[in-house]
Amino acid sequence: MAFTRITKDRGKLRIQDNLDDLATELVEYIAELSEVSVKERGVFAIALSGGSLIGLMGKLCQAPYNKTVDWAKWHIFWVDERVVSKSHTDSNYKLAKDSLLSKVPVAPSHIHSINDSLSAEDAATDYEFALRQMVKARTVGVSQLNDCPKFDLILLGMGPDGHVASLFPNHIALEERDEWVTFLTDSPKPPPERITFTLPVINSASNVAVVVTGGSKAEALRMAIDDVEPDTPLLPARMVQPTTGNLVWFLDNPAASKLEAFRFAESDQLLA
Numbered sequence: 001m002a003f004t005r006i007t008k009d010r011g012k013l014r015i016q017d018n019l020d021d022l023a024t025e026l027v028e029y030i031a032e033l034s035e036v037s038v039k040e041r042g043v044f045a046i047a048l049s050g051g052s053l054i055g056l057m058g059k060l061c062q063a064p065y066n067k068t069v070d071w072a073k074w075h076i077f078w079v080d081e082r083v084v085s086k087s088h089t090d091s092n093y094k095l096a097k098d099s100l101l102s103k104v105p106v107a108p109s110h111i112h113s114i115n116d117s118l119s120a121e122d123a124a125t126d127y128e129f130a131l132r133q134m135v136k137a138r139t140v141g142v143s144q145l146n147d148c149p150k151f152d153l154i155l156l157g158m159g160p161d162g163h164v165a166s167l168f169p170n171h172i173a174l175e176e177r178d179e180w181v182t183f184l185t186d187s188p189k190p191p192p193e194r195i196t197f198t199l200p201v202i203n204s205a206s207n208v209a210v211v212v213t214g215g216s217k218a219e220a221l222r223m224a225i226d227d228v229e230p231d232t233p234l235l236p237a238r239m240v241q242p243t244t245g246n247l248v249w250f251l252d253n254p255a256a257s258k259l260e261a262f263r264f265a266e267s268d269q270l271l272a
């Protein structure tokens with residue numbers, strides 16, 4: 001039951017029957033945004049997360065995208081990174097490099113990964129400094145509202161606990177308003193040391209897409225999107241609220257199964 005719904009204030013839901021269709025829709029969306037950004041700004045500044053999202057982007061390495069996307073104009077950043085060596089299996093950089101970036105003609109100097117020789121705290125400071133240079137040069141746009149970086153696209157996954165990036169429920173990092181990049185040494189999901197963009201940066205992007213698949217995320221997704229009881233805990237995924245940008249959720253049926261929109265669509269189909 002593939003369909004699209006515009007919600008009142010939680011963005012657009014794009015729900016697909018299977019992962020193959022979801023991946024097709026996701027890469028088409030990314031390719032379109034890349035084209036628009038390159039036309040308007042001459043570059044495409046995209047920030048990646050880790051997790052299954054990266055595998056779902058795999059079709060970008062295939063025809064037609066391997067040829068039609070203007071790879072030379074891409075600048076790639078990480079929304080969050082585990083503070084491990086770049087060759088470690090836990091590295092989000094390695095994941096993206098192995099399955100995507102090594103297969104498309106992105107300039108190595110446009111791949112902005114963290115300095116993996118630093119502590120989490122220093123890596124966050126260093127990454128924010130690098131990001132400030134990119135904003136100064138307008139490789140990454142700037143928000144007129146708060147001077148934050150304005151990425152053309154931020155891609156997020158969501159964990160079953162409702163975390164996005166390395167912003168975990170009830171963690172102090174969720175409250176950071178001044179820094180663009182912060183660090184954790186106590187991540188509830190291993191590895192414990194991470195750096196992450198803060199909410200002001202995520203919410204300043206021109207486009208934010210959250211890719212969520214699998215039934216284990218259905219309840220957190222409901223809490224992140226639907227109108228819920230007032231005492232429902234505020235999940236990080238619900239705090240993703242782009243100020244002026246667009247928010248899109250790419251979902252499969254199991255992840256979407258507890259959403260009101262999905263249940264209505266299902267009953268409409270039964271009645272049809």
Ligand SMILES: O=C(O)[C@H](O)[C@@H](O)[C@H](O)[C@H](O)COP(=O)(O)O
Nearest residue numbers: 049050051052053157158159165
């Ligand atoms: O840093 C991490 O621990 C992961 O990258 C994590 O944040 C991931 O993005 C979500 O848990 C969704 O992952 P899946 O889509 O693989 O479930």
